[in-house]
Amino acid sequence: MTRSPWWRSAVVYEVYVRSFADSDGDGEGDLRGIRSRLGHLRDLGVDALWLTPFYPSPLADGGYDVADYRDVDPRFGTLGDFDDLVSDAHAHGLRLIVDIVPNHTSDRHRWFREAVAAPPGSPARDRYIFRRGRPGPGPGEEDPPNDWPSSFGGPAWTRLPCGEWYLHLYAPEQPDLNWRNTEVRHEFEDILRFWLDRGVDGFRVDVAAGLVKDETFCDLAGRGRRTANGPIYNRPEVHEIYRRWRRVLDGYDGDRMAIGEVWTDGPEDLALYLRPDELHQVFQFDLQLAPWSATAFRDVVAAALAAVAPTGSAPTWVLSSHDSVRHVTRYERPGGVPGIELARARAALLLLLALPGSAYLYQGEELGLPEVTDLPDEARQDPIFKRGGGRGRDGCRVPLPWSGRAEPFGFSPDGARPWLPMPRDWASLTAEAQRSDPSSTLSFYRRALTLRRDLAGGLPESLEWLDSSEPALFFRRGRLTFALNCGENPVRLPAGRPLLTSIPLYGDLLPGNSAAWLATL
Incomplete structure (x- = not known):
């Protein structure tokens, strides 16, 4: 029997480096801080961590403006700290993925x-x-x-x-590279090797669809959508770049991988990046974008599975990230019952983890953290906000609360002020407060991830839809049956023995805004 690569069914935890854990008291997270919290990730039950950029950067865009691709920003540590992090992560049984930013550099590069x-x-x-x-x-x-x-x-x-x-497709401080230039192509292949030689297990490729632009630089006027297929993104020439990258990755042992941040007009275009000699994975963002609706979820899942199947790859699911509003907040219902957003978020986690393929979690979702919507303007640092494009993404990047009753909630030693202010009411959401509480979100995540790992080896990479209608969604994957109720009133469960539920059942009824895993009968 052929062994399946680790990434096909992995649960990967995104670490926003600046906001995860601060070891030196400067109010910013760093590599040593991450090392000090690896036990949290091991006990949570994830398989790998993905680090957002930690390279030298002026931070015009949170580190996605890279000034040197072969070093560590002093605010985050040193190359020695990085090597220690790789070693410690592997000792904890965790793989490590790093961000690579090939579309643009910093203007300080x-x-x-x-x-x-x-x-x-x-x-x-x-x-x-x-x-x-x-x-x-x-x-x-x-x-x-x-x-x-x-x-x-x-x-x-x-x-x-x-x-x-x-x-510059992003900030003026992020000039776009010319990927028709062979020196650029060779440089990034060498950068990949630099980090692979240091032991990284994979790369998350930022703006993966945008590297090659149409040579005519034609206007977008009259062409409809400006961010998917067209003169800027998803040019056919981009695929040769990833074929070359795949050859680099395949030259190393240990199932090294690459996952692309790719936005397209549909799942069929997305699947082009997953051909056997290109990227290993791409994010399925449609689940993150879907409203709280059984029909919407089913449509997204069915389309993604159908598109990925011919490629031989596996789908990759995500609900939140450093670029999006946290899904706890997205699932709020104005005028709804207090706590409904957290109930929905727990149910959505069971959906995410029941699907074939891999799942990416965003730091803090295991604590049930909401989006921080009331950051003062003077604290915001996102270039989207600074350029008048909206409130920006700082609200999902607020540092994690680890312990204590007041800011910085164990994020920084000696009470140092974090780089973004933390809400006063987060004392009940700290990892310390939730660790011993069996009803907490952290405890629920641990149970779900443990059970998923126990079940994963015996589950097929496909699913069978069971009879259901809005607001319910039922499917079967071998010995696991999944049920989701997006409505307000209870629905009858499909046949099966309950293994895990997001909230207690009413006998054989699944309450509204909840989900269940059942052992298939």
Whole structure:
């Protein structure tokens, strides 16, 4: 029997490095802080952790503006600290995935400084995307080369004093690389090897669909959606990049892997990245985007499974991340019963863990943390907020509460103030407060993850839908039967012996806003 690679069914825990655990009292999380909390992740029952960027960075976009891809930012530690983290994680039975940011660098990166200092048309500028502008509406005025927008608000072009414009799909401090340049391609293959040689088990690829742009740089006007298939994202040429990366990964032992952050117009386009010689996984974001609805969940799951099946890969599910509003808050219902959002979040976890494939959790969801919606404006650091694009993503990035009754709730030693303020009412949500409480969200996550691991080896990588209608969703995976009730009134359970429920059952009835795992009869 062929052994299945570890990543096909892994539960991976996303660590937002700056907000996980602070070891030195500067108010920011760091690598030594992560090492000190590896026991929490081991006891939680996850298989791997994914680290957001920890590289040297001015933090114009939370570290996704990388100034040096082969080092650790001093605020987070040293390369020695990283090596110790890899060693300790493996000793705890945990794999380690790191973020790689190939679409753009920081404007402080050595290459971009060289590009700005070099003349137009030089090899240094060819590593990035520079263009001349277009005539503006008035005499002597000039417009950007095209109408492409920045995802953080405003145009995606900034003009230099020399007159040329450079492309940045995100913040101006994040200039896009030119992936048609062979030096760029070779550089990132060497970067992959640098971290693989240090023992990492895989990479999460940021903006994985955006590396290659249409050579004509045509306008988006009249083309409909601006963020999926088109001149900016999902160009056919991007797939050759990942074929080369796959050859690099396959040259190492231990089932090294890569998972892409890919947004497309549909699951069929997403599956193109999962061909046997490309990426191992891509995120199935549609579950994260789906409303609280049995029909919506079923449609998303069915489409994703159908699209992934021909590739031989496995689906990857996620409910929250550092880029999205925490799902506890998304599941709130205005005017609803207090606590309904947490009940729904626990039920959604059972759905996530019952599905074939792997599951990615976001730090703090095991504590039931909500989105922090009342951060003062002066504390917010997300470039989305700074560029007028909305409240930004800081609300899901508030540091974790580990212990104690007041800020910093054990996040930092000696009472240091964390880089983002923490809510005063989080004392009951700390890991310490929940650890010994069998009714807590943390205890529920532990039970669910333990049971999933016990069951996983005997479950098929497919599911069978059982008869149900809105608001219920039932399916069977071998010896596991899953039931979800998205409505308010109880529904009758399918046949099976209860193994785990998100809230207590009413006899053979599944209460509203709850889910159950049943042993198939």
